Amino acid sequence: MTVNSAKIYSLAPHMRVRDESFGLLFYNTKNTGLIFINSGDLIKAAALKQGGTKAALAPQNPVNGEAILEKLLGRGILTC
Amino acid sequence: MLKDNLHNIPLSAPVNVTWEITRRCNLNCKHCLSRDRMNDCASDMTFEECKQFVDDLLACSVFQVNIGGGEPFMREDIWDILAYCHENGMVTCVSTNGSLIDEKAAKRLTAMPLNYIQVSLDGYKKETNDAIRGDGTYDIAMGAIERFTAAGFPHLSINTVVTRVNFRELPYLYALAKKYHAKTRLSRFRPSGNAAAMWDKYHLTKEQTLELAKLLSEYHDIVTGDSFFSITAADRKHLGLNMCGAAKMTCSVSPDGNMYPCAFLQQDDFLVGNVKQEKFIDIWNNAPLLNEFRNLKPTSCGDCERFDTCHGGCPAIAYFLKNDIHAGDPACIVNMGK
Numbered sequence: 001m002t003v004n005s006a007k008i009y010s011l012a013p014h015m016r017v018r019d020e021s022f023g024l025l026f027y028n029t030k031n032t033g034l035i036f037i038n039s040g041d042l043i044k045a046a047a048l049k050q051g052g053t054k055a056a057l058a059p060q061n062p063v064n065g066e067a068i069l070e071k072l073l074g075r076g077i078l079t080c
Numbered sequence: 081m082l083k084d085n086l087h088n089i090p091l092s093a094p095v096n097v098t099w100e101i102t103r104r105c106n107l108n109c110k111h112c113l114s115r116d117r118m119n120d121c122a123s124d125m126t127f128e129e130c131k132q133f134v135d136d137l138l139a140c141s142v143f144q145v146n147i148g149g150g151e152p153f154m155r156e157d158i159w160d161i162l163a164y165c166h167e168n169g170m171v172t173c174v175s176t177n178g179s180l181i182d183e184k185a186a187k188r189l190t191a192m193p194l195n196y197i198q199v200s201l202d203g204y205k206k207e208t209n210d211a212i213r214g215d216g217t218y219d220i221a222m223g224a225i226e227r228f229t230a231a232g233f234p235h236l237s238i239n240t241v242v243t244r245v246n247f248r249e250l251p252y253l254y255a256l257a258k259k260y261h262a263k264t265r266l267s268r269f270r271p272s273g274n275a276a277a278m279w280d281k282y283h284l285t286k287e288q289t290l291e292l293a294k295l296l297s298e299y300h301d302i303v304t305g306d307s308f309f310s311i312t313a314a315d316r317k318h319l320g321l322n323m324c325g326a327a328k329m330t331c332s333v334s335p336d337g338n339m340y341p342c343a344f345l346q347q348d349d350f351l352v353g354n355v356k357q358e359k360f361i362d363i364w365n366n367a368p369l370l371n372e373f374r375n376l377k378p379t380s381c382g383d384c385e386r387f388d389t390c391h392g393g394c395p396a397i398a399y400f401l402k403n404d405i406h407a408g409d410p411a412c413i414v415n416m417g418k
Contacts, residue, residue, distance in 0.1 A: 016141075018093070021090070027144070029171050029195060034095060
């Protein structure tokens with residue numbers, strides 16, 4: 001999988017997110033559904049709310065961060 | 081990435097908070113959870129206190145408030161409270177009996193970014209509903225539903241507390257909601273408040289509880305926030321529910337700022353703090369009783385093979401019928417057979 005390193009990831013407008021001990025908790029305002037992401041400290045909610053590249057969102061480990069970001073993108077949680 | 085079992089993950093804050101915003105109500109429903117405490121309207125939080133409370137919820141990233149009462153529209157400043165929530169990004173849901181929803185109110189609410197509005201209707205037949213909620217309330221609720229529909233409100237749900245007397249009408253209520261492009265929402269009947277006196281008459285039999293599960297399995301777009309017991313694990317997953325969320329994903333705040341694990345347990349025994357006197361998040365993090373709820377394993381459920389699919393059910397029903405939140409839900413189909 002080749003991903004543009006300059007790709008800007010943003011939180012989808014209908015999603016909310018916050019940090020939890022296991023990683024990220026997403027809330028879908030359309031259906032009140034929850035999505036638990038076991039991402040540890042890799043990506044912080046505040047950064048996701050701002051949006052940015054994989055390097056900006058997961059500076060400690062952009063490679064693992066990218067895998068998570070792409071999965072979130074695929075599930076419609078993030079936009080690009 | 082993984083989706084873990086909720087009950088193993090202490091959350092930093094509730095996902096949503098049930099906020100009874102006023103004690104005032106113009107009805108006297110037989111199953112009302114809080115009607116017996118509706119005599120102290122003077123203690124409702126002021127608008128400034130409400131704003132502070134919303135700020136506290138936002139500060140700890142609570143996603144949603146479910147506003148009820150009493151009848152929320154009995155508060156003249158409910159519009160300002162809703163506007164304040166929306167301006168600051170709080171998702172809101174409102175439960176109403178519909179009595180104060182005229183054409184203007186329906187249009188005004190339609191213009192607001194509410195997640196949903198829930199109108200209570202407890203029977204497909206007028207006489208069924210009115211016997212529970214009071215004379216004329218069927219026409220009142222239907223009038224509100226008509227006005228919301230005419231105004232184009234997009235997220236309407238019709239909420240029914242499931243009882244023995246309206247049980248046979250549920251498929252018709254479902255069809256009625258469809259007609260208005262509304263969701264059907266079903267809630268469990270609990271012996272809290274006024275409802276305590278109605279338990280024997282209203283609670284479902286074991287057979288009805290099992291039949292209800294079939295209905296919920298058949299109609300996947302029926303919404304419920306409740307742990308109906310005979311639901312299969314697969315269907316519970318679909319409903320996003322396999323446990324009581326009290327103190328784990330939700331809690332309740334009463335009109336005077338008192339905080340409880342859930343709206344059905346607004347008893348002195350379950351008071352964990354007051355949001356006017358302490359920060360909401362400090363109560364959430366530190367109240368010993370909330371921690372007790374987070375670790376409940378009812379004694380009657382110790383060797384039950386169904387435990388992982390229900391986690392013991394509703395502690396409120398256990399409390400009201402057995403005076404013990406650790407007793408296991410007496411309305412569970414397993415316990416009903418004992």
